Amino acid sequence: MADSVVDSILAARYYRTGEASFEDVCRRVADALGETPEETKEYFDAMMSLSFLPNSPTLMNAGTPLGQLSACFTLPVNDSLPEIFDAIRWGAIIHQSGGGTGYNFSHLRPEGSPVRSTDGVASGPVSFMRVFNAATDVIKQGGRRRGANMGILNVWHPDIMKFIKSKAKEGDFSNFNISVMVSDAFMDLVAKGEKDKVWVTNTDGVGITVGEIWEGIIEGVWKNGEPGILFYDTINRKNPTPNLGEIDTTNPCGEQPLLPFESCVLGSINLAKFIRADGLNYEALDKMTRMGIRFLDAVITKNVFPIPEIRDATNRTRKVGLGLMGVHDAMLMLRIPYDSEAGRNFCIEVMERINNVAVEESVILGKEKGTFPAYEGSVWDKQGIIMRNAALTTIAPTGTISLLAGCSSGIEPVFSFAYTRRNTVGKTFVMVHPYFESELRRVITAMGLTGAEAEAKRDEVINHVHETGSVQDIAWLPDTFKAVFKTALDIGWKDHVLMQAAFQKHVHASISKTINMPVTATKEDVEKAVILAWREGIKGMTLYRTGSREDVVLALEKQEIKPVEASPEMPIPGLVPQLTFTRPRELVGRTFLAQSGCCRLYITVNTMDGKPMEVFIRTVGAGCEASSNALGRSISTGLQNGVPYEKFVKQFAKVNCVSAIKNKNSEGMSCADVVGKCIELAATNQAIATLDNWSLTPVTPGEKKNPPCPECGEPLDFGEGCNQGICKHCGWSGCS
Numbered sequence: 001m002a003d004s005v006v007d008s009i010l011a012a013r014y015y016r017t018g019e020a021s022f023e024d025v026c027r028r029v030a031d032a033l034g035e036t037p038e039e040t041k042e043y044f045d046a047m048m049s050l051s052f053l054p055n056s057p058t059l060m061n062a063g064t065p066l067g068q069l070s071a072c073f074t075l076p077v078n079d080s081l082p083e084i085f086d087a088i089r090w091g092a093i094i095h096q097s098g099g100g101t102g103y104n105f106s107h108l109r110p111e112g113s114p115v116r117s118t119d120g121v122a123s124g125p126v127s128f129m130r131v132f133n134a135a136t137d138v139i140k141q142g143g144r145r146r147g148a149n150m151g152i153l154n155v156w157h158p159d160i161m162k163f164i165k166s167k168a169k170e171g172d173f174s175n176f177n178i179s180v181m182v183s184d185a186f187m188d189l190v191a192k193g194e195k196d197k198v199w200v201t202n203t204d205g206v207g208i209t210v211g212e213i214w215e216g217i218i219e220g221v222w223k224n225g226e227p228g229i230l231f232y233d234t235i236n237r238k239n240p241t242p243n244l245g246e247i248d249t250t251n252p253c254g255e256q257p258l259l260p261f262e263s264c265v266l267g268s269i270n271l272a273k274f275i276r277a278d279g280l281n282y283e284a285l286d287k288m289t290r291m292g293i294r295f296l297d298a299v300i301t302k303n304v305f306p307i308p309e310i311r312d313a314t315n316r317t318r319k320v321g322l323g324l325m326g327v328h329d330a331m332l333m334l335r336i337p338y339d340s341e342a343g344r345n346f347c348i349e350v351m352e353r354i355n356n357v358a359v360e361e362s363v364i365l366g367k368e369k370g371t372f373p374a375y376e377g378s379v380w381d382k383q384g385i386i387m388r389n390a391a392l393t394t395i396a397p398t399g400t401i402s403l404l405a406g407c408s409s410g411i412e413p414v415f416s417f418a419y420t421r422r423n424t425v426g427k428t429f430v431m432v433h434p435y436f437e438s439e440l441r442r443v444i445t446a447m448g449l450t451g452a453e454a455e456a457k458r459d460e461v462i463n464h465v466h467e468t469g470s471v472q473d474i475a476w477l478p479d480t481f482k483a484v485f486k487t488a489l490d491i492g493w494k495d496h497v498l499m500q501a502a503f504q505k506h507v508h509a510s511i512s513k514t515i516n517m518p519v520t521a522t523k524e525d526v527e528k529a530v531i532l533a534w535r536e537g538i539k540g541m542t543l544y545r546t547g548s549r550e551d552v553v554l555a556l557e558k559q560e561i562k563p564v565e566a567s568p569e570m571p572i573p574g575l576v577p578q579l580t581f582t583r584p585r586e587l588v589g590r591t592f593l594a595q596s597g598c599c600r601l602y603i604t605v606n607t608m609d610g611k612p613m614e615v616f617i618r619t620v621g622a623g624c625e626a627s628s629n630a631l632g633r634s635i636s637t638g639l640q641n642g643v644p645y646e647k648f649v650k651q652f653a654k655v656n657c658v659s660a661i662k663n664k665n666s667e668g669m670s671c672a673d674v675v676g677k678c679i680e681l682a683a684t685n686q687a688i689a690t691l692d693n694w695s696l697t698p699v700t701p702g703e704k705k706n707p708p709c710p711e712c713g714e715p716l717d718f719g720e721g722c723n724q725g726i727c728k729h730c731g732w733s734g735c736s
Helices: 004-014 022-033 037-048 056-061 081-097 125-137 160-164 184-192 210-224 232-237 282-302 308-317 327-333 341-369 379-383 399-405 434-446 451-468 479-484 493-504 523-535 625-640 645-652 658-662 671-684
Strands: 052-054 072-076 100-104 149-154 176-182 198-201 207-209 228-231 263-270 320-325 418-422 428-432 514-517 540-545 588-595 599-608 611-621 697-699
Touching (some): 004 022, 004 056, 004 399, 052 282, 056 399, 081 100, 081 125, 125 149, 125 160, 160 176, 207 210, 210 523, 228 232, 263 282, 263 308, 282 341, 320 399, 327 341, 493 514, 493 540, 611 625, 625 645, 645 671
Parallel strands (some): 263 320
Antiparallel strands (some): 052 263, 072 263, 418 428, 588 599
């Protein structure tokens, strides 16, 4: 816990008056929740050893006058003005206390439908969502940050197309994740290809087909990761209390499908702490699971709920969410590839064990303290199992607490094995994943290398993974090493989906996870991923195509470039037409952020067999976007038809621009000159540091695509079902 970044997180988010260490936090929480000295010590030891941590509101508020310990809540939004503004008021109270909120807006009548009480027309769900979003903007959670929301609309609502497109413009509804709740009937039609069928009719009497809705969802997911998708029938088939009604709402990251006014109390076991030389210590894991269930049940008992309705609904079912973090770390320690059948089987075995032990402990608590009040008519009642809690397990986002624990987040694979951190005095340094480095050193030693030669090899790999985010293209590393040490973007979308499905088999609630896709993923890939998730029994999913959330990202929907037809009547001097170029689905490239005279430029140069084949140029500032686009297209056309890249570099170096000459920060004599330099760097695979008088910054995979953290400015990660971003540098999260 000596890490200065961790210290900063603790000081910013968790310390209360008089506290100066993580031990102080653990002591306060344990003292607040433990009913006996033995129980208090057990809770304290579990947290101090970083083997288990509860959700952030519990760490922040246990033992304080505020006393609000739940992570998230679901609130009903009913179809009258007083009820709508009740929901806004309740949400503001929850956000102020440190919680997130989920809303399903499907009960609101569609835009344009009549309102009898005023002889007017309804504004519709999307219009009212703007009011909720604005209210969230001005309320900080516990005085420390803005709250997070989930906005849901059922696929059968007449305003579904307006909802799907509501976040098409980046920055709109910035305090919301949005998800469409789809039914089996809808997915059946999609899977069968019956997309021409009219699915719903809007207030103008216009029928909206299955295909229109489906294409809107896929376009949104592909373009910027939203909407998420929730599977209504799968959720309700697993509803533990169907006697209380159907579930149509989740918390902000989707891992807790809940009834109106319910809240979730969450905690995560750090699986990496239970790995020994001979494998996983199941006995110790069982003990921690039992402790975790008792801890979370105590949270419900001691909780100070923000409004009476939430107190009543939460106590009625006493749902808790015990989950995991450090899963990928544990797999790395056991040398099990994440994207393998062996990896999925390991995770199924672990989660089944945790789930079964959790049920056993809830049975013990039920006999000691009584069942949850809504027990009669529940699935547990029908099975004759005495239970204290209606639901026990979930996989929650652990963005901040996994930083405190020093482990991989949730069930997500590691995003990068080397990344830049900035400490409290502004100094930057490279952090290297400890298991990655130890195994890398073992591999290098096994090659017979020692001393300076070994360190040079080590530095080569670390620098490469820091720049590119992957070791998969380092030829001399053993295949066994590369199979284990894959990052989130090295793992194919299908394996991401199958891992989520593996955990879902033995999780009562749902799972907060992101299906990562490369920037080159197609809309067809997104379609296949959603259909696979539905068929595999996943309750909800979030997909994120790397870079799709940055407003300056390339418009890659236009990337499928066809061979240029050369005209024999108008030959290009010095050009030998090459009409056989067919663009593969994926090309390797580098993206540069550069300053010209009038603007900043994002320049991507894609290569095939080491030769530049495509150039994409986007401007930020006063530069002409259309001219930049045209320049990139022209260069690409020439490269694909045999023009040597050196010709562009040489000719562009001769282009002078008054703005560039006057601007001392310009990195070239013109925009064209800057582009030429980037092409040369990409073609010759030069590192920027080799150029003494030029400071173009290469944008690495972790940095080039993702927007900056609003608190520290470092690049955000997108994982654990949060499409607002999670910062691995300062702990900021848009969702938890």
